[in-house]
Structure formats: structure tokens, C-alpha cells
Amino acid sequence: MRSPRRRRAVAGLLLAPLLTGCFASGGGTTDDASGDGSRLRVALAFPPAENLSPYGADATLLSRLGVTEGLTKLDANGVAAPALAESWTRENDRNWLFTLREATFQDGTELTPAAVAAALTRATEAEPVTAALSGTALTAKADGDRRVRVTTEEPDPALPLRLSSPGFAILSAKAYRAERVNPVGTATGPFEITEVTGTTGATLDRFDAYWDGRAQASGIDARFIADGSARTNALRTGQVDLAEAVPVSQAATLDKGTRRETATTRTTSLLLNTESGAFKDPKLRAAAREAVDGSVLAQDVYEGHADAGVGLFGPAVTWAAGKRVEPAGRAEAADPDGTSVTIATYDNRPELPEVAQVLQQQLREAGFEVKLEVREYSRLESDALAGKFDAFVGARNSLLDTGDPVSILASDFTCDGSYNLALLCDKKVDRAVAAAEKEADTAKRQQAAMNAEAAILATDAAVPLVHQRIITGVGDSVRGVILDPYERTLVGTGTRR
Amino acid sequence: MTAALVVAAATAAAVCARTLWLGAHRRLDDRRGGGSGAAMLAALPEFLTASVLAVVVGVHLGWLPALGWYGPQWTVLPALALGLPAGALLGRMLGDLLPGAFAEPWALAAAARGIPGRATARHAVRRCIPGLLPNLGLFVVGLTGGAVTVEQVFDIPGLGRTTLQVALAQDLPVLQAGTLALVLLAAGVGALARLAARLLIGTALRDGALHSLHRPVPPAPSRAPLLHGALLLTVVALGLARDPLALDTGARLQPPSWSHPLGTDALGRDLLARIGHGAFTTLALAVAISAAALLTGVLLGLLPRFSGPLVDTVNAVPAVLAGLLVAGVAGGGAATPALAVAAVAWVPLAAHTTALLEQERATTHITATKGLGADDAYLLRRELLPAVLPPVARHALLRLPGVALALTSLGFLGLGAQPPDPEWGLLLAENQPYAERAPWAVLAPAAALALLGALAVTAAGGVRWPRRPPAGAVRRPEPTAAPTVGETG
Numbered sequence: 001m002r003s004p005r006r007r008r009a010v011a012g013l014l015l016a017p018l019l020t021g022c023f024a025s026g027g028g029t030t031d032d033a034s035g036d037g038s039r040l041r042v043a044l045a046f047p048p049a050e051n052l053s054p055y056g057a058d059a060t061l062l063s064r065l066g067v068t069e070g071l072t073k074l075d076a077n078g079v080a081a082p083a084l085a086e087s088w089t090r091e092n093d094r095n096w097l098f099t100l101r102e103a104t105f106q107d108g109t110e111l112t113p114a115a116v117a118a119a120l121t122r123a124t125e126a127e128p129v130t131a132a133l134s135g136t137a138l139t140a141k142a143d144g145d146r147r148v149r150v151t152t153e154e155p156d157p158a159l160p161l162r163l164s165s166p167g168f169a170i171l172s173a174k175a176y177r178a179e180r181v182n183p184v185g186t187a188t189g190p191f192e193i194t195e196v197t198g199t200t201g202a203t204l205d206r207f208d209a210y211w212d213g214r215a216q217a218s219g220i221d222a223r224f225i226a227d228g229s230a231r232t233n234a235l236r237t238g239q240v241d242l243a244e245a246v247p248v249s250q251a252a253t254l255d256k257g258t259r260r261e262t263a264t265t266r267t268t269s270l271l272l273n274t275e276s277g278a279f280k281d282p283k284l285r286a287a288a289r290e291a292v293d294g295s296v297l298a299q300d301v302y303e304g305h306a307d308a309g310v311g312l313f314g315p316a317v318t319w320a321a322g323k324r325v326e327p328a329g330r331a332e333a334a335d336p337d338g339t340s341v342t343i344a345t346y347d348n349r350p351e352l353p354e355v356a357q358v359l360q361q362q363l364r365e366a367g368f369e370v371k372l373e374v375r376e377y378s379r380l381e382s383d384a385l386a387g388k389f390d391a392f393v394g395a396r397n398s399l400l401d402t403g404d405p406v407s408i409l410a411s412d413f414t415c416d417g418s419y420n421l422a423l424l425c426d427k428k429v430d431r432a433v434a435a436a437e438k439e440a441d442t443a444k445r446q447q448a449a450m451n452a453e454a455a456i457l458a459t460d461a462a463v464p465l466v467h468q469r470i471i472t473g474v475g476d477s478v479r480g481v482i483l484d485p486y487e488r489t490l491v492g493t494g495t496r497r
Numbered sequence: 498m499t500a501a502l503v504v505a506a507a508t509a510a511a512v513c514a515r516t517l518w519l520g521a522h523r524r525l526d527d528r529r530g531g532g533s534g535a536a537m538l539a540a541l542p543e544f545l546t547a548s549v550l551a552v553v554v555g556v557h558l559g560w561l562p563a564l565g566w567y568g569p570q571w572t573v574l575p576a577l578a579l580g581l582p583a584g585a586l587l588g589r590m591l592g593d594l595l596p597g598a599f600a601e602p603w604a605l606a607a608a609a610r611g612i613p614g615r616a617t618a619r620h621a622v623r624r625c626i627p628g629l630l631p632n633l634g635l636f637v638v639g640l641t642g643g644a645v646t647v648e649q650v651f652d653i654p655g656l657g658r659t660t661l662q663v664a665l666a667q668d669l670p671v672l673q674a675g676t677l678a679l680v681l682l683a684a685g686v687g688a689l690a691r692l693a694a695r696l697l698i699g700t701a702l703r704d705g706a707l708h709s710l711h712r713p714v715p716p717a718p719s720r721a722p723l724l725h726g727a728l729l730l731t732v733v734a735l736g737l738a739r740d741p742l743a744l745d746t747g748a749r750l751q752p753p754s755w756s757h758p759l760g761t762d763a764l765g766r767d768l769l770a771r772i773g774h775g776a777f778t779t780l781a782l783a784v785a786i787s788a789a790a791l792l793t794g795v796l797l798g799l800l801p802r803f804s805g806p807l808v809d810t811v812n813a814v815p816a817v818l819a820g821l822l823v824a825g826v827a828g829g830g831a832a833t834p835a836l837a838v839a840a841v842a843w844v845p846l847a848a849h850t851t852a853l854l855e856q857e858r859a860t861t862h863i864t865a866t867k868g869l870g871a872d873d874a875y876l877l878r879r880e881l882l883p884a885v886l887p888p889v890a891r892h893a894l895l896r897l898p899g900v901a902l903a904l905t906s907l908g909f910l911g912l913g914a915q916p917p918d919p920e921w922g923l924l925l926a927e928n929q930p931y932a933e934r935a936p937w938a939v940l941a942p943a944a945a946l947a948l949l950g951a952l953a954v955t956a957a958g959g960v961r962w963p964r965r966p967p968a969g970a971v972r973r974p975e976p977t978a979a980p981t982v983g984e985t986g
Contacts, residue, residue, distance in 0.1 A: 199662075200654045225564070227649045229548065229930060233563040234652075236556050249763070249930035300746030301764075350930055357764055357917050361744045372915050 037206070037218040037496055040478070043231045043243040047199035047224035052183050055126035059166035060400065062183055064244070064490040065204060065222055066191040066215070068169035071098055071116070071148075072160045074403045074486055077318055079442055080160035084111060084170055084188060085148075090440070093155040098148045098163075103211035105172035106185050106192040113142030119170045120150065120163075122181065131401040132165030134411050134418065157440030158404040165402055166488060190215040190493045199224055216480070216496035228350065235473040241497050242481060243473035244490060247350050248305050251471050258476065261305060261469045262483040263316035266397040268297075268352070269309070270343075270359060270463040275423035277390040278341045283334035285460035288391070290333050291366030292359060294465045301354045306466040312453045313398055313405060314467025316485035320405075323450040327458035336367040343370060344389035346377040355465065356393050384421055392421045395468060399486050405449040406436040413456045422461035429455045501572075501579040501640055508538070508584025513592045513622075520599035520621060521614030535592070538585035540898035540950030542925055544646035545932070545943055547578035551650055552933045564652040575651045579644055583636050587629060589895055589954065590849070593888045594625040627694040628856060631848035634690035635812050638683040664821055676813070683813035687805070694852065701859060725952040729776075732945065736773015741766065741919045750935040760937040762928055766917075768941050775919035775942075780949070783901040786835055790842035790900070791893040795886065797843065798850025799877075805851070812844045820907040834907040842900055849892050853885045894953035898946045921946055 044064070050056040054068055062068040071085035085098040103111040120140035123130055137153040152159060162168070175186035184193045190210040195203040204220040223240065225231040228247035232254065235243040251259055270292060272279040279285050294308040313320040341363070345356040353374045360370040373380075373389060384392050398408050410433050411417045415425040432455040436448035456462060472490070474481050480494035512535040554574060555563025562571050598604065598621040607617045648655040660675035735758070745765035753760040759768040797804035814822070820837035857863065858881070866880055902922050904914070914920035916927065921942050928938035 198654065199659075223565075223652075225652045227652060230551070230564045230650055230652045233551055233556050234565075237559065237563050239562070239565065247930065249934075252934055296746055300749055303749075353916050353927075354764055358744060358746060360917065361742075372917065374916055 037216045039219040039221055040217045040242065040491060040495060040497060041240040042220055042222045042491065043225045043234045043240040044222055045224075045226065045228070045231060045245040047226060048196070048202075051180055052193075052196065053126075053181055054169040054171070054183055055123060055130040055167055055181070056128075059130070059169065060488055062169060062187070063166040063189075063488050065193075065202075065220060066189045066489070066491045066493075067193055067204065068166065068171070068183060068187040069189050070163050070165065070168045070170060071100075072164040074161070074164050074399070074488070076485075078399065078403070078405070078446075080164055080403070083164070084116070085163075088160055090157075091149075094152050096150045096152075096159050097143065098150065099146055100148065101211060103188055104209050105174075106187055106189075106207050107172050107174050108209075109172050109174075111170070111188065113145065113148045115173055116140065116148045116170055117142045118173060118176065120148075120168065122176050123168050126167075126181075130165075130167035132162055132167035134402065134407055135416075136162070155438070157438070157445065158402070158406060161404040162402050162407070167401070191220055191491065210493065213493055215493040217491070220491060232473060235475065238475070241475040241478045242490065244470075246471040246473045248302050248471070249350060251303065251305060254471075254473055258473055260472045260474050260481065260483055262472065262485055263307065263314065264397065264468055264470045264485050264487055265314065265316045265399040266395055266468045266470070266487070267309065267312060267314050268306075268355060268393065268395040268465045268468060269312070270465055271392045271394065271422040272461055272463070273387050273390050273392070273423055274459065274461045275425070276387050278336075278339045279390050281334070282331035282460060284336055284339060286331045286333040287336050287366060288363060288368070289460045289463045291362050291368070292463050292465065293362060296362075297355055297358055298466045301351055301358060302466060302468070305471055306468045309464030309466050311450075311457065311464055312409070312462065313450075314464075316467065317399065317405065319446050320450060323447050325450050325454035327454045330458050330460060336363075338367060338369055340369040340371070341390035342373055343391045343393060344373040344375070344380060344384055345393035346380050347374050348377045349395055352393055352395065359393065359465075385419075387423050393465070394421060397487060400488070403486065406433065406439075406445065406452070409433050409449065409452050409456065410437065413461065424456070424459060424461040426455075426459050426461075429459060431455075501576040501583070502637070504576045504580025505584035505587060505636065508581055509588035509591055512538075512585055512588025513595060516592050516595045517618045517621070518614075520595060520604075521618040534951075535585045535589045536895060536950040536954035537947035539582050539589060539895055540947040541582050541943065542646075542902050542922075542946070543578050543582060543644070544650060544929060545925065545939055546581055547575065547647045547650040548929060548932050550574045550578055564650075566651070566653040571651075575644075575647055575653060578647050578650075579640055583640075586895060587633065587636065590629055590632065590888070590892055591622070591625055593891060594628055595621055598622075598624040623697065627698045628849070628852045630690040630694045630697075631687070631808075631852050632845050634686040635808075635845050635848060637686050638679065638812050660818065664818055676818070679813040680810055683809045684806075687809040687812075694855075698856070722952055722956040725948055725955060729945070729948050729952060732769070733773045733776045736769045736771070736776070739767050739770030739773065741770040741774040742917055743767070743770075750931060750938065752935070753937055759941040760935065762924070762938050763931055763935075768924075768938060771919035771924055772921065772942055772945050775921045775924060776945070778914065778918065779901050779921040782835060782904060783897050786839050786842060786900050786904075787893050787897045789839050790896075791846055791890060793839075793843035794846025794893070795850050795889060798847040798854065798885075798889070801851040801855070804847050808844050808848050808851075811841055812848075814841060834904050837907060838900060838903045842896070842903070845896065846889055846893055850885055850889050853888060854881060857881055857884045891954065894956070895950065897953045898950040901946065901949075 042065070044061060046057065046061060048058045048061060050058050052058045052062060054062055069083050071083060072080040073083040075081040084100060084103060086101040088096055088098045090096055100111055100113060100116060105111060109115070117140040120138070124133060124138060136156050138150055140148055140150045143149045150159065156162065169183070170188060171181065171183055172186040175182050184196065188211070190207055190212070191204040192207040193202055194205050201221065201223040204222065206215045206218050208214055223234070225234060228245070229250055231243045232246050232250040234240045235258070236253065246254065246259065270288070272285050272288060274280060274285070279288065298304065298306040298308045307315055311320065311324055315321065343356050343359060345352045347353050356372050356374065360372055363370050383389065396412070399405065402408065411419045413420060413422065413424050414430050414433050429452065432452035436445060436452045439445035439448045470487065472481065472483060475497065478495070478497045480492065480496055482489045482492045482495065484490065551563045551574060554560050561573050563574070565571050601624070604617055604621065644655060645657045645661050648658040656675060656678060660672065660679065663671040663675060743766060748761050748765035749763055751757055751761040751765070757767050757769065759772065762768055762771070797807065819841050820834060823837040823840060824833050863876065863880055866876060904922055914923045916923065924942040925939055928935070932939045
């Protein structure tokens with residue numbers, strides 16, 4: 001548009017404030033191929049929500065990037081394996097003795113029993129309490145110059161599993177000096193955070209003194225890209241080497257070689273409100289369970305990137321299949337006869353609204369009247385926990401928080417459970433879960449967990465729909481990505497490009 | 498943001514170029530302009546443009562980065578996504594005023610004296626800009642606060658996205674800071690826009706030496722609305738005969754065929770059926786809200802002292818935040834989304850009314866009418882409203898698709914339409930992730946919305962507003978060189 005001089009001046013005046021301070025900082029996407037391993041560029045799905053506090057949702061973010069570690073870690077079979085602790089023994093019901101390995105923090109200080117005890121103590125004092133601790137209390141004290149004694153209030157046979165949680169990350173004393181716990185340069189992992197750019201990105205450098213050998217990549221440039229399509233586009237345009245959690249809708253746009261699938265411990269279930277509403281009646285719950293067909297969901301909604309629901313623990317929980325127990329004493333299905341129900345779900349995981357709509361049709365065919373309620377998760381949770389809906393469709397990673405199969409059953413399905421979306425309060429279930437909680441021996445504990453699963457499934461409070469596989473986009477030149485069914489790690493010492 | 502403004506300006510220029518050229522060469526007769534094209538462009542949802550641009554230009558062609566925010570070349574695509582619809586809207590509004598400017602005596606005189614058409618066109622634009630400035634200001638603030646979806650698609654760390662995130666996370670201090678920043682920005686931009694309007698037209702305003710910008714004769718009704726309407730009706734009628742809820746997950750994302758003329762969505766539902774059934778809910782609500790917004794906008798626009806600060810403040814609140822606020826006050830009832838959108842939709846209309854009114858009050862014919870002894874009520878009824886209402890009404894119609902989209906944007910708060918309701922905005926939102934694999938799934942509802950936009954704007958040309966009685970003869974004589982204006986197109 002042509003304009004007289006005066007107008008041009010006015011336009012300049014108008015635009016002046018807009019020209020300033022616009023761009024995000026570059027987040028060094030340079031190819032640093034100085035013969036010493038190039039930097040990895042990673043696109044993560046969830047931006048830090050709590051200033052990278054290791055006690056909340058950001059904890060897995062830190063462990064995925066290889067920043068923090070705990071005393072233990074989960075191996076492929078879901079058993080606790082040594083990490084910062086070389087070995088451990090159970091002294092008695094409540095006391096455990098962990099022997100530390102020789103390691104240094106990223107700030108150069110030594111991994112000492114005092115530092116570990118202090119770190120664990122801080123984790124127990126976190127506000128709000130870290131999910132890994134759910135329902136237990138523990139104290140940690142240094143014992144000699146190599147060992148730490150951890151004492152639990154109640155007997156906790158799953159303690160080593162619990163300590164594998166990202167919420168029990170061990171940081172050096174420097175991290176705890178301020179009010180906020182600061183993992184920058186104070187963790188023990190192969191990579192060290194050097195810079196965090198708000199919720200946009202983070203820069204990490206290799207930590208050369210890592211106890212398990214030097215990482216092959218010289219550093220990581222992490223970007224947080226919440227939008228699934230944008231994350232996939234970043235990989236497709238070569239702006240990143242790794243993109244986590246590629247949504248199903250975008251998976252088909254990636255080459256087969258770029259698309260890596262991992263069965264995860266994340267199960268999508270239909271949770272029926274057992275406390276109020278139509279599904280208080282076990283016969284209607286049974287009718288709903290019979291009406292629902294998970295294989296359609298796995299094949300069509302998830303386009304084959306999922307397995308049909310077999311139980312609360314899916315194929316990624318490797319030991320579960322052999323120990324599964326058939327639920328006994330289920331109610332007879334009754335005719336719904338037009339009973340009206342409301343299913344709630346959230347759209348943060350884009351597949352869930354589609355799942356809910358398919359469920360709506362399946363239940364409708366069985367004779368239910370179904371209304372859907374789709375919201376953003378944070379606007380839904382409190383209403384769901386208060387029992388305002390008849391049913392809830394949610395995706396839950398059963399081993400993410402504690403790594404212990406029993407503790408998730410306790411928090412999600414017992415009378416005192418803190419995340420009991422089915423509002424289930426059943427004596428048989430409580431007994432079965434309590435029995436499992438007492439087992440110390442791994443095999444026996446796993447069997448007891450499966451018994452409890454059967455008890456829960458028998459109530460029809462939870463209908464497992466699908467077991468999701470996570471799709472990770474991996475650039476052609478990238479090697480050694482860790483595809484972790486527990487979604488706790490992504491980058492390790494062997495990851496390179 | 499500057500880039501988005503440039504794109505908007507360029508789009509607006511392109512939209513009005515024809516009118517300008519014709520006007521400059523004194524050939525503005527009742528030929529049809531390109532109005533429906535602009536209306537369609539203005540109806541395009543930003544996120545759709547954004548994802549298409551990201552995938553086509555960014556990923557497939559690789560010309561420009563598909564996401565991020567690190568330097569000038571990163572701004573191009575988001576600027577296009579934001580600027581195109583906004584520019585089309587501004588262009589339409591400008592195109593609405595231009596013929597009036599060209600019909601003013603000075604233009605006639607300029608032509609008579611042989612002043613080049615370029616200069617005439619420049620002055621015509623300058624003459625019209627003050628009426629648009631408030632809306633330009635609103636657009637600037639809207640860019641900052643309301644570009645959430647575009648920020649998401651291109652992964653831009655913008656103020657709008659941040660504010661929404663903290664609003665959802667109920668992080669009050671940050672939310673307050675974010676909202677305050679938006680309100681301050683809105684106030685600043687509002688003040689600047691007013692200052693600019695003063696600079697451009699101030700002396701004339703003070704001396705009451707302006708001419709009325711409204712068109713010399715009403716726009717001729719055209720056949721375009723019939724065409725658009727018939728097309729839309731056909732689609733709706735065909736769709737109504739089908740089942741919008743029948744799921745067939747096996748027939749997922751089918752391309753258009755005889756059994757599914759517009760293809761299927763991600764759950765194998767027939768898109769034609771969904772568009773047809775969604776038309777009623779979408780249209781009824783959007784029209785009702787637009788009407789309410791028009792009424793409120795004009796009423797408040799008539800009281801600039803009262804509404805000026807209100808406009809600045811409310812404009813700083815993106816529709817989604819308004820939704821959260823309304824939900825907090827009124828609860829999550831069925832009327833909540835409508836209330837929330839209506840609460841913000843009147844703002845641009847009020848700003849437009851005020852700007853036009855201010856100019857109209859300063860016209861010589863008002864002074865003359867006053868001189869003849871007309872009282873305020875008479876002036877308002879017989880002179881001011883007839884001059885101001887038509888362009889504002891057309892503006893309201895132009896924003897109708899936007900209202901429909903704003904309603905949808907509340908959906909994820911659990912406030913708007915809930916799946917499987919075939920509401921148009923929801924159709925767009927649901928199918929957006931599949932835009933690349935099944936373009937028809939988003940193109941069909943987007944086309945319906947664009948058609949609605951074109952219909953709304955062209956139909957406005959066919960509406961005859963009450964004409965002033967011969968008393969209006971005190972107005973300037975009807976120019977003979979440019980008797981009729983084809984702004985119906």
C-alpha cells in the first residue's frame with residue numbers, strides 16, 4: 001500500500017514496540033562434529049512444568065535425557081538392577097543397606113553416603129509428595145563410608161523397585177541449597193544440563209567423569225515441542241535426530257526405518273464408577289465389559305500401534321503373561337435397556353477422544369445411552385476423582401512412578417487409593433492387594449500382583465482396552481537409542497549419530 | 498508479529514487493489530469486486546493455514562523451517578498463517594470504505610485537474626485508514642494473545658500460549674502477570690491507534706470538515722449470494738439424508754468416492770453427513786452470537802467514552818481465557834461457551850462503530866443538518882446510524898465464521914461442542930492431525946465455513962438499509978462521475 005509520509009511515520013510509531021525482543025535464543029543446533037562425537041538433537045513432548053524439580057512430572061524428563069539417576073534402576077524384566085548402588089541387602093523387615101559405587105557428581109564432589117542420605121531425605125520431604133513415595137515413609141542415614149541405611153516405617157519389600165523411580169534422583173548437596181531443588185550441574189548421569197531456556201529447550205553437555213564410561217555423544221540439544229505434528233515435522237525436516245512420542249496420526253508420515261515401536265507399560269482402560277451412577281450395578285458393569293471390544297480400537301484407532309487389552313499389565317510387563325489369573329466370580333451381564341451413562345476423557349492424548357467415540361458406539365449397540373465429556377486433563381481430574389462421571393477413559397503407565405506393580409494397584413483400586421478413578425472399594429481387592437504388598441520375593445510378589453489384578457478385573461471396575469506401543473522417531477544416522485518400555489530413559493552413553 | 502502485520506497489509510492491499518485501481522481511474526461503476534474471495538480467505542481458520550503451510554512449504558518443499566522461532570526466516574510461515582485471514586478482513590473493511598472516499602468532491606476535483614491516479618488512490622487510502630485503525634490495533638493485540646494454535650503448530654514460545662498454559666495449570670501469579678502484560682499491551686496499542694487517527698484526520702475532525710464516507714447509493718443486490726447459498730444448501734440437504742454418527746472404523750480416512758462424496762474422517766464417518774448435520778448447530782449459534790455482538794457492539798460503540806477503555810481491556814482477553822472466566826462465574830452450563838464468545842465478539846464491532854461515528858460526526862452535512870435545527874435524537878436516527886450501521890453489519894457478517902471457530906476453541910475446556918457432535922469447528926479440530934494424510938477431511942469443513950463467509954458478505958450487499966428522506970439533500974450532490982459503487986461482489 002502506498003502511503004503519504006505522515007502515515008508512514010505513524011506506522012513506524014505503531015510498529016516500534018513490535019520490533020523488539022522477538023526471537024527465542026538459538027539453542028545451538030550446530031553440527032559439532034569435532035571428532036569427539038556430535039551433539040544429539042532431541043525433541044521431547046512435555047516441557048518442564050515445575051522448574052525441573054525431580055519430584056514431579058519433570059522427573060522423567062531428567063532421567064530420559066540421562067541427567068539424573070537413582071540408587072537402582074529397572075531392568076528389562078521389571079526387576080531392580082544396580083545403578084548408583086552397587087548392591088543391597090535387606091537387614092530386616094524395615095531396614096535395607098545399600099552399598100554405593102564410586103562415582104562423582106557433575107559438580108566434582110564425590111558420591112558419599114551422607115550426600116545420598118541427604119538426597120533421599122529431601123525427596124521424602126518434597127511438597128507435594130513425590131508419586132514414588134505413595135503411601136510409605138522412609139528415612140535414610142549414612143552407615144560408614146560406603147553404605148546407606150534406608151529404614152521404612154512399614155515393611156516395604158518393594159523398596160529397591162521404588163528407589164528406581166526418577167523421583168528418587170540423587171543430587172549433590174549443592175542442588176539443595178536453594179528453596180528449589182536444582183538439578184543443573186548437580187546430578188550424576190552421563191549428561192549435564194548447562195542451560196535451560198524456559199519451556200523451549202535445554203542444552204546438555206557430556207559429563208566426562210561418568211562412572212559408567214564416557215557418553216559417545218558430546219552433548220544434547222533438547223527441545224520441548226508439545227504439539228505432536230510439530231514434533232514429527234521437526235524430525236522429518238531434519239531439525240532433530242530423535243522425536244519422542246510420535247502420535248498415531250503422524251506415524252504413517254514417517255518412514256518405517258525412522259519409526260521405532262516399543263511396547264510400553266501404558267494401558268488405556270475404561271474405568272467404571274463403582275460408587276455412584278449406573279455402573280454402581282455390577283451387572284451393568286458386566287454388560288459394559290462384554291460390549292467393549294479392544295481389538296477394534298487397537299487395529300483402527302491406534303492403526304495397529306497397540307495391542308488389544310489383556311489385563312491391567314500388558315505385554316510390555318514381560319513376566320505378566322505367564323502368571324495371569326482368570327478373574328473369578330464376575331457378575332452376570334444385565335440388559336442395559338437404554339440406561340444413560342456419561343463417559344469422560346481428555347484430549348491431551350489425541351487418540352483418547354477417538355477411543356471414547358468408538359466406545360460410545362459399542363456401548364450404544366449394547367443398549368446404553370452414552371454421552372461424552374471431553375476436556376483438557378487438568379480440567380477433568382478433580383471431577384473424575386469426585387465421581388461426577390459414570391465412566392472414565394484414561395491411559396496410565398502402570399510402572400512409571402514406582403516400578404512396583406503392586407503400588408499402582410494400591411493407589412488406583414483400593415479403598416484408600418489416592419488415584420482411584422473407578423472409586424472402587426472392594427474387600428476382596430483390598431485383601432488381595434494387601435497380600436501382594438507383603439511379598440518380598442520378586443517372583444512371589446509378581447504372582448500376588450497378578451492375583452490382585454484378577455480380583456480387580458472380577459469387579460469389572462476396570463476394562464483394559466489397549467496396551468499402547470510408544471512410537472519414537474529416530475533419525476537415520478542415530479544409533480543406540482534406548483527404547484524403554486517404562487518410558488524412563490531415551491538417551492544413554494551409547495546413543496550417538 | 499511485524500511480519501504478520503506486513504503480510505496482513507499486503508493481503509489487505511491485494512484485496513483492495515482492484516477497487517483502488519478502478520477508483521483512481523474514475524471507473525468505479527457497479528462492476529462486482531472480488532469480495533467473496535476475501536470473505537473466504539477471512540473465514541480460513543489460522544491453524545489450518547498454519548498446518549498446511551508447515552507441511553507443504555516446511556516439510557515437503559523444505560523451503561522454510563517448519564517450526565521454531567530463531568530468526569527472520571522462521572517468521573515467514575507463521576506470519577502468513579496469521580496475516581492472511583486478518584489481512585483479508587481488514588482489506589474487506591477498507592474496500593468497504595474506499596468507494597465513498599473516491600466519491601468525495603476532492604477526488605472529482607483531483608480528476609478534473611489531472612492529478613495522477615496514484616496520488617488520488619493514496620489519498621483515498623489515507624482518508625479511510627482512521628476508520629480501520631482501531632481494528633488494526635485489535636489485530637495486533639489479538640496476535641499476541643490469541644495466536645495460540647499457530648504458536649502450537651510452529652512451536653513458538655508466545656505470550657498467548659504461555660498465558661493459556663498457566664491458566665489451565667491455575668498458576669495464578671504467572672496468569673496475572675500474563676494477563677496484565679496483555680492488558681497493558683492492549684491499552685498501549687489502543688492509545689497509539691487513537692493517536693495515529695488524530696494525526697491522520699485530527700484537524701478535519703476538530704473543524705467538522707469531513708464528508709460522509711458512506712456509499713452514495715446502496716450496493717446493488719447481486720446473484721452471488723444465491724449461488725453461494727444454493728451450493729451450501731445442496732451440501733447440507735445431501736448431508737442431512739445421511740447418518741453423521743455411523744462409525745465404521747474399518748473405513749478410516751477414505752478419500753472421496755461415490756459412497757462417501759466428501760470422504761470419511763478418522764473414525765470412518767461420512768463427512769458429507771457430518772457437515773450437513775453440523776450446519777444447523779453451527780449456523781444457529783454463530784448467527785445468534787453475531788447478532789448479539791452486533792447489537793452490543795453498536796450500542797457500546799455509540800458511547801465511546803464508556804466503551805473505549807472497556808474495548809481495550811476486553812480485547813486483551815483471548816476467547817479461551819474469557820471462556821475460563823465465564824465458566825468460573827457461570828459454571829459449565831450449555832450457555833457458557835456462547836456467553837464467553839459473545840463477551841469478546843462485540844469488541845471489534847464497537848471499535849469500528851466508534852471510529853466511523855467519530856468521523857461521521859465531523860462531516861459537513863451533519864453540521865448543516867444541525868444548522869437546520871435537527872436535535873440529537875434526529876441526528877442519531879436519521880443521519881448517524883444509517884451511515885454507520887451498514888459497514889459495521891457487514892463487518893459482523895464477515896466475522897461470523899470466526900465466531901463459529903471461537904466457539905470450537907472452547908471445546909477443549911469441555912465447554913464447547915462435545916464429540917461426536919458434528920459441529921463444524923469441531924470437525925476441523927478433530928481432523929486437523931490428519932490434514933496431511935486425508936486433506937479432504939479438513940478441506941470439506943473449511944470450505945463450508947469459507948462458503949458461509951462468502952455468503953454472509955455477499956448477502957449483506959443485497960440487504961437494503963432504510964434510506965434517508967429527501968432531507969438528506971443537504972448532503973453533497975451525488976457525483977456523476979462515479980455514480981454507483983460495486984462493492985457487493
